[in-house]
Amino acid sequence: MEDKSNSSISNEDLIIQVAEGDKVAFSLLYDRFSRTVYILAAHTLGTSDAEEALQEIFLRLWNQAHQYDENRGEFKHWFMAIARNYLRDKLRKRSKENQLFVSNEIYHLLSDIIPDSKIPVEEEIIGRERSEVLLNALQKLPDEQRRVILLAYFNGLSQSAIANQLNLPLGTVKKRIKLGMEKLRRSVFNLVPQIEEKPEQDE
Amino acid sequence: MNNNTHCHQLREHLEAYVLNALDADTSMIVRKHLASCPDCQQIVRDYESIVSDLPDVLSNLSPLELPPNAKQQLMATINQQSNHYQSTASTPPAAAPYRPQPQSRMPHNLTRYARPVFNLLFVISLAVSAFLGVALAHERNLRLSLESNTELIFEIVDSDHTQRAFLALADPSLSEQRPYGKVFKRDDMPLVVAMTGRLPQPPTGQTYNLWLFMDEQAERAGEIVVDHMGFGALVYDAQRVDPEFERAQVILQSAASTTPVGTTILSWQAQ
Numbered sequence: 132m133e134d135k136s137n138s139s140i141s142n143e144d145l146i147i148q149v150a151e152g153d154k155v156a157f158s159l160l161y162d163r164f165s166r167t168v169y170i171l172a173a174h175t176l177g178t179s180d181a182e183e184a185l186q187e188i189f190l191r192l193w194n195q196a197h198q199y200d201e202n203r204g205e206f207k208h209w210f211m212a213i214a215r216n217y218l219r220d221k222l223r224k225r226s227k228e229n230q231l232f233v234s235n236e237i238y239h240l241l242s243d244i245i246p247d248s249k250i251p252v253e254e255e256i257i258g259r260e261r262s263e264v265l266l267n268a269l270q271k272l273p274d275e276q277r278r279v280i281l282l283a284y285f286n287g288l289s290q291s292a293i294a295n296q297l298n299l300p301l302g303t304v305k306k307r308i309k310l311g312m313e314k315l316r317r318s319v320f321n322l323v324p325q326i327e328e329k330p331e332q333d334e
Numbered sequence: 335m336n337n338n339t340h341c342h343q344l345r346e347h348l349e350a351y352v353l354n355a356l357d358a359d360t361s362m363i364v365r366k367h368l369a370s371c372p373d374c375q376q377i378v379r380d381y382e383s384i385v386s387d388l389p390d391v392l393s394n395l396s397p398l399e400l401p402p403n404a405k406q407q408l409m410a411t412i413n414q415q416s417n418h419y420q421s422t423a424s425t426p427p428a429a430a431p432y433r434p435q436p437q438s439r440m441p442h443n444l445t446r447y448a449r450p451v452f453n454l455l456f457v458i459s460l461a462v463s464a465f466l467g468v469a470l471a472h473e474r475n476l477r478l479s480l481e482s483n484t485e486l487i488f489e490i491v492d493s494d495h496t497q498r499a500f501l502a503l504a505d506p507s508l509s510e511q512r513p514y515g516k517v518f519k520r521d522d523m524p525l526v527v528a529m530t531g532r533l534p535q536p537p538t539g540q541t542y543n544l545w546l547f548m549d550e551q552a553e554r555a556g557e558i559v560v561d562h563m564g565f566g567a568l569v570y571d572a573q574r575v576d577p578e579f580e581r582a583q584v585i586l587q588s589a590a591s592t593t594p595v596g597t598t599i600l601s602w603q604a605q
Contacts, residue, residue: 152416154409154412154413154416157412158405158409161405161408162405165400165404165405166393166399166400167389167390167392167393168389169398169400169401169404170389170392170393170396170398171389171392171393173396173398174392174396174398178398182401182404185400185401185404185408186404186407186408186411189408190408190411190412193412193415198489204378204379204382205379205382205383205386207386208382208383208385208386211385211386211389212354214389215354237392241391241392241395261387261390262387262390262391262393262394263394265384265387265388265390265391266391266394266395269391280353283350283353283354283355284353284385284388285388285392287354288355289355289356289357290350290355290356291357293355305346305350308349308350308353308355309346309349309350311349312349312352312353312381312384313349315384316377316380316381316384319380319383319384320380
């Protein structure tokens with residue numbers, strides 16, 4: 132995430148100021164996160180509803196700023212949860228076909244670019260932005276693991292709802308989420324991979 | 335079950351927890367465990383930093399651009415809101431997080447076939463209440479969607495101010511299904527949250543109502559609509575901070591009931 136201004140002030144410090152009614156601090160947070168939220172909304176609800184969603188999500192941020200508790204995690208995760216909850220509620224009011232379209236679109240957008248797999252792991256992590264490392268890790272996941280993670284995150288579906296949508300056993304969905312997330316964690320944090328990773332045998 | 339076994343079992347859920355893909359009860363259990371397990375907290379923090387970057391990944395790939403006037407419009411709305419609160423000497427927006435939801439919000443997880451039935455029952459209950467002379471202004475039931483108020487519900491069920499009561503099974507005929515419930519409140523808020531699990535679908539014409547009792551006065555908190563898994567939730571505005579009650583019951587009764595008469599399914603009594 133690129134900080135457009137006053138990059139030395141943390142998001143956590145800014146939200147504390149926003150809770151006290153500081154509009155400048157709010158403006159800085161808007162500058163930092165607005166494009167991400169707008170793109171998320173656009174790919175979830177469509178561009179015609181994305182601007183309204185952007186407004187509503189940031190209004191929620193303004194009105195709920197005092198609810199942020201730094202002991203419970205980073206601001207970014209908390210704020211993205213606000214955004215996701217709003218979008219999930221909107222998405223659930225739409226038809227199943229529309230929801231499937233959204234998940235397919237995001238899935239393909241995050242799957243189609245071929246990463247440069249010739250770069251050694253160490254060089255992939257050093258000097259690359261976090262999001263690029265994550266994208267690389269995401270694209271290396273087996274399709275079925277990436278799919279369920281994206282359905283959970285971008286469509287706001289529970290494990291049982293995913294199982295229902297994909298017509299899979301619940302246990303299969305649980306296992307795919309767990310294995311996929313573990314692989315992402317190992318890739319992003321450069322953890323030692325499990326020895327002798329077995330091919331997924333969850334069906 | 336010792337603590338290590340419990341922790342090991344809960345670790346299986348951390349990934350889904352961070353993705354918000356767990357059912358509410360399991361999520362609550364994980365959250366409670368995290369409050370006292372530094373190892374699991376670290377794992378969750380790692381996962382949270384990953385998933386919170388997913389929107390950035392999407393943003394970096396997307397060709398879309400931010401609308402040019404969006405910020406201007408937002409700040410105008412914020413200024414309008416601030417000016418309104420200042421001119422009416424009301425609590426500023428940042429200090430007034432809890433607002434009763436419109437009663438037109440639909441309860442959680444109604445199927446498409448239950449929604450018109452619920453609307454009809456609601457209309458009938460209003461008509462019967464008026465006929466019986468019950469003032470509608472006293473109806474304080476908040477029919478809230480669990481999904482649209484997740485943050486609010488978490489604020490009530492998971493804080494240092496939270497008090498909780500376990501609703502035990504009172505109807506032995508349901509011992510095989512083992513339904514259960516919990517009631518939450520905070521000592522600094524007027525809201526009460528009730529959650530149930532494994533409740534069977536009520537017979538046609540009947541609903542599960544939550545009743546709260548204090549000094550033998552009964553207060554109907556509202557209807558708990560359950561989904562196909564028997565899970566239901568209700569947020570009730572008791573209109574007084576730290577509402578006291580000595581008994582809570584989930585009663586299966588006629589949809590139009592205005593008194594706590596029916597089959598008590600779940601119950602809690604103060605010691």
